[in-house]
Amino acid sequence: MSILTATLSMTHLYSYFPLLATATEGETADSALVLASVLLSLVVIYFASKLGGEICFRINLPPVLGELVGGVIVGVSVLGLLVFPEGDFHANNSLLMQFLQLGTDTTPEGLEAVFAAQGEVISVLSELGVIILLFEIGLESDLKELIRVGPQAAVVAVVGVVTPFTLGTLGLVYLFHLSIVPSIFAGAALTATSIGITAKVLAEIGRLSSSEGQIIIGAAVLDDILGIIVLAVVASLVKTGEIQIFNIVYLMISAAAFLIGAILMGRLLRPFYVKLVDEMKTRGQLLLVSLCFAFVLSYIAQIIQLEAILGAFAAGLVLAETEKRKELEEQIIPIADIFVPIFFVCVGAKTDLSVLNPAIPSNREGLIVAAFLVIVAIIGKVVTGFTVFGKPELNKLAIGVGMIPRGEVGLVFAGVGSASGALSPSTDAAIIIMVILTTFIAPPWLRIVFKEPTPKTQEQEST
Structure with missing residues (x-):
């Protein structure tokens, strides 16, 4: 306990988080x-994530939505338990800080210092959670399966990225007169597709191994890869503060080169990795070596002006091709269970839904933006099914509907955009609303557009 306490001392916090020195005024x-x-913040986070997740699971909705909604409830929008020192929020806005002050002689200035330190620590844990999440997604992806799906899934994926991104960005710029950077970021958030949600619904209705199901799954995985590259490029543009064609081309090329180079280098180092893990005798050797590899790639991606999550995703793709994949997937689950909920709950907690209150005239534009994003999010994915060529017997509407849910990947975009300062509170809330509605709409709609499975299809699914 003394080691942990020393680690959280203000000397260390000032070293790692220079903003605290100015925020606390000495x-x-x-x-x-x-x-x-x-510790209390983590208790609130875990309670909100499990309660929300359990409720959503029991009503046949993705648990990640429950974690998001739980974060909204404990955050600034409702209870004010989990509040971060961003914008105009202070220690007196946090019920948790007020509880800590009871029975202590802490000054208001000292409480503000604690509030700032607590927010920084939880934010770092949240960022670590999204790195673990992308590493896990990479582990669950299969490059060989992506190649096998063929050009049809690739066409669906590319159209599913280009169409909503273009419509969303241009619409926000020319219809709502938003500046170019937040418009591009919001447009990028529209490109994501949640493979986990769609795969679960397809399995439940007996269509996972159908031609439509295979195209949807393959396109969704490619969407994730393309979306992560888009996110890395857009986030890097926010860092540089410039929108230039040269910078965009450079970042796209560097992101693609980094991803391809990491995969090729990983294949060369794969025998060394397996041999190293096999020869180590101490506990946790596979998990720690793998996380070190993921963190190194995340660090490299960060220092070349890309996002750390791209490096984590690349590490997952590389290690997914080793014979240790299944064992590593099992070992990363408890680590993800600890850190990933922190990210989703924090995204919800930082979302101030009051900026969408229609009773306030200045908020009505944000509501209109949210409605626009939802419409573009639906149309931009539904049209993808009708781009499939040479297969007139396919249920093309079902393919498009299966691409609609944004889920956890969309929340990654919102979280990164909010943390970078690229998104205003109203735009950030509009993206959150879009993610929630598309994720709620897609499962029942997918069940409707698919006909009842035939006995032959059910037999194939059972097999």
């Missing part, structure tokens, strides 16, 4: 209170 935070606030 007032040092009580390290014991910092530790206590972080």
Whole structure:
């Protein structure tokens, strides 16, 4: 316990988070209170994530939606338990901070210092959670399967990225007169597709191994890859602060080169990796070596002005081709269970839904933007099914509907955009609304557009 307390001392916090020095105006935070606030914050996060996830699971909805909604409830929009020092929020806006102050002689300035330190620590844990999430998604992807699906899934994926991105970006710029950077970021958030949600529904209705199901799954995986590259490019544009054709081309080429180069280098180092893990005798050798590999690639991606999540995803793709894949997938699950909910709950907690209150005239434009994003999100994916060529017997509407849900991938876009400062509170809330509605709409609609499975199809699914 003393080691952890020392780690969270303000000396270390100032070293890693320079913003704290200015935020607290020279007032040092009580390290014991910092530790206590972080622990209480984690209790709130885990309780909100499990309660929301369990409720959604029991009504046949993705648990990740429950984690998001749970974050909204405990965050600034409802209870104010989990509040971050962003915008105009202070320690007196957080019920957790007020609870900590009871029975202590902490000054208001000292409480603000604790509030700032607690927010930074939880934010770092949240960012670590999204890195673990993308590493896990990479592990679950299969490059050989993607290649086998063929050009039809590739066409669906490319159209599913280009169409909503173009419509969303141009619409926000020319219809709503948003600046170019937040418009591009919101357009990028429209490109995602949640493979987990769609695969679950297809399995439940007996269509997972159908031609439509295979195209949907293959296109959804390609969508994730293309979407992550788009996210890396857009986030890098936010860092540079410039929108130039040269920068865009450079970032796209560097992102693609990094992903391809990491995969090729990983294949060369694969025998060394397997041999190293097999020869180590201490506990946790597979997990720790794999996480080190993921963190190194994340670091490289970060220093070349890409996103760390692209490096984590590339590491997952590389290790998915090794004989340790199944064992590693099992070992990463408890790590993901610890860190990933922090990310989703924090995304929800930071979302201020009051900016979409229609009773306030200045908020009505945000509601219109949210409605626009939802319409573009649906249309931009539905049209993808009708781009499939040479297969008149396919249910093309079902393919398009299966691409609609954004799920956890869309939340990654919203979280990164909010953290980078590229999105205003109203635009960030509009993206969250889009993610929630598309994820709620897609499962029942997919069941409707697919006809009842024939006995032959059911027999194939059972097999």
